[in-house]
Amino acid sequence: MTDLAGLWAQADRLCEDPAMREAVWRHCRFLPPGVRPGQLDLRIHPGDQMLAHSLRHHGEANASFAQYFNVALQQYHAAQQVLAALFGERAAQADVLDFACGYGRLLRFLSLAHPADRLLAAEIQPEALAFVRDAFGVATVASPADPALFEPGRRFDFIWVASLFSHLPPSLFEAWLRRLHGCLAPGGVLCFSVHDAWMVPGGQPLPAAGFLFHPESENADLDSALYGTMYVSEGYVADAVARVCGEGHGHHRIPRGLAHEQDLYLVAQAPGRDYGALRAFRRGPWGWADERRRLPDGELHLRGWAASLDDGALEAVEITVDGEPFACATGGLRADVARVLGDARLAHSGWEFRHRPAPGPGPVRVVVSAATPRGERALLFAGHFDRPG
Numbered sequence: 001m002t003d004l005a006g007l008w009a010q011a012d013r014l015c016e017d018p019a020m021r022e023a024v025w026r027h028c029r030f031l032p033p034g035v036r037p038g039q040l041d042l043r044i045h046p047g048d049q050m051l052a053h054s055l056r057h058h059g060e061a062n063a064s065f066a067q068y069f070n071v072a073l074q075q076y077h078a079a080q081q082v083l084a085a086l087f088g089e090r091a092a093q094a095d096v097l098d099f100a101c102g103y104g105r106l107l108r109f110l111s112l113a114h115p116a117d118r119l120l121a122a123e124i125q126p127e128a129l130a131f132v133r134d135a136f137g138v139a140t141v142a143s144p145a146d147p148a149l150f151e152p153g154r155r156f157d158f159i160w161v162a163s164l165f166s167h168l169p170p171s172l173f174e175a176w177l178r179r180l181h182g183c184l185a186p187g188g189v190l191c192f193s194v195h196d197a198w199m200v201p202g203g204q205p206l207p208a209a210g211f212l213f214h215p216e217s218e219n220a221d222l223d224s225a226l227y228g229t230m231y232v233s234e235g236y237v238a239d240a241v242a243r244v245c246g247e248g249h250g251h252h253r254i255p256r257g258l259a260h261e262q263d264l265y266l267v268a269q270a271p272g273r274d275y276g277a278l279r280a281f282r283r284g285p286w287g288w289a290d291e292r293r294r295l296p297d298g299e300l301h302l303r304g305w306a307a308s309l310d311d312g313a314l315e316a317v318e319i320t321v322d323g324e325p326f327a328c329a330t331g332g333l334r335a336d337v338a339r340v341l342g343d344a345r346l347a348h349s350g351w352e353f354r355h356r357p358a359p360g361p362g363p364v365r366v367v368v369s370a371a372t373p374r375g376e377r378a379l380l381f382a383g384h385f386d387r388p389g
Contacts, residue, residue: 002056010061011051013384015042019323020382023367024069027377028109030080032092035112044068045131048103062292062383068105070379071259076109077284077376078257078264079160079191085277086189086266087157094157097122099180100143100164104132111136120152145226147172147179155185161192166262167227169213177267178244184269193262195231196255198342210236234263241267252278260286260309260341283309285370287317287349289381294364298388299356304380305334305349306370312345317380318369319353328353359388 014020025037044051050071054064083091096114098106101121111119122143123129129140141152159180165173180190197206206212210233234253241251245267252275257264260283266275287306294300306317307330319326332350357364363384370378 002059004052004055007055007059007061007064008046008051010384011044011055011065014061014065014382015044017365017384019365020065023382024073024379027070027073027369027379029077029376030084031109031113039112041108041135042069043135045103045127045135047125047127047131050102050105060292062381062385063289066289066379066382069382072105072108073379074259074284074286075106075162078281079106079110080113081281082160082189082191082264082266082278083158085275085281093118095154095185096120097152097156097159097183098138099159099161100124101128101132102163103128104136104138106160106162107132107136107138111138120154120156122150122152147175150179150183152183155188156183157185157188159183159188159190161190162258163193163262165192166195166230168230169215169226169228170209170211170230172226173211173230173232174240174244177240181245181267181269186269188269189273190267190269191264192267193258193264194237195229196263197231197233199261200231206231206233206236210239237265246271254278254281256283256309256341257281282374282376284376285314285372285378287370287378287380289368292381292383294385294388297356299354300364300366300385302353302366302368302381304351304368305332305337305346306330306351306378306380307337307341307343307346307349308370308372308376309341309343311372312343313349314370314372317351317353318371319355320365320367321355321357322365326353326355357385357387361387363387 021042025040051068054067058064087094095118097120099122101123116137119138121132121138121140124143132138133140212231215228249271252266254264285308289302289304291303306314314330316327316329319328328351330351331348334350335347337349338344338347364387368381370380
């Protein structure tokens with residue numbers, strides 16, 4: 001049985017460690033001049049279902065901490081790219097709604113980069129809403145279960161909705177699409193994520209209607225009939241947009257734009273929006289440390305993969321042990337990565353690292369990063385190991 005309380009306490013210690021905060025900070029881009037590492041708050045609310053899900057799944061704090069922040073960073077980088085592509089120099093002054101914000105995985109970073117008076121967070125969970133207000137200084141509005149009752153009191157240039165439409169049944173999918181589209185200011189754009197058909201477990205094809213809804217999700221606190229797991233085709237989304245916004249009202253799709261998994265869809269307030277600038281959208285590097293352990297003789301053993309859906313293979317991963325840097329070459333066979341991500345270029349993305357840390361006080365601190373020549377970075381692993389005696 002998973003000792004969730006014990007794992008959460010370990011995760012809290014990672015969040016409190018200045019070295020771990022510095023590690024997360026090094027992976028964050030699109031911050032304005034003058035923002036400093038000390039402003040980054042890594043606290044995670046004890047009710048955050050996303051960390052709890054990772055802790056249960058991995059059974060360890062290190063991997064869960066790394067996954068939580070790697071996904072948060074990629075979401076932030078994706079949102080900032082979309083904002084910049086759509087609004088150019090006006091992006092920093094755009095009125096932004098983070099709808100279904102949860103416990104602030106995006107807002108943790110966006111609140112450092114965007115003026116507070118231009119941000120609003122909406123969420124159905126009262127504890128989450130209070131946390132993002134107090135921790136990140138963001139104005140908030142409660143989201144009701146009924147879309148028709150949602151009224152934020154203002155209109156927005158940009159509405160970001162991560163991992164909500166990927167959980168809504170068809171009736172709510174269209175109802176929330178209609179309501180949020182109606183909250184856009186002239187020239188505004190709605191951006192939301194979905195599970196595409198390829199993600200259906202077991203390769204099961206979608207029904208002719210173009211969607212498949214399962215009444216279950218990682219969030220046990222929400223009614224599974226209203227918040228389950230939804231898979232959709234692009235045709236289904238296009239038809240929903242046409243029904244809600246009118247025939248001829250198009251969309252723009254970014255495959256795997258969110259965490260290399262969910263597709264991002266953009267729908268403008270008015271038809272005819274030019275999405276050409278988004279052709280330069282970058283998913284950034286990605287990867288994972290599948291094996292992470294300290295052997296009985298004290299040696300660290302790490303093994304995983306790293307690559308880029310934009311560029312293909314990466315030459316190496318960057319690993320630091322107690323601040324000492326190492327370059328660990330990729331090239332190991334990972335046919336599974338190529339198969340799952342549908343990209344043959346990733347078949348030799350594997351890496352493996354062994355190192356014996358020096359004895360001394362305190363834990364061994366390890367960080368694994370994937371980086372591209374453009375300076376994009378992904379946090380593949382970060383955590384503490386017991387130091388050899």
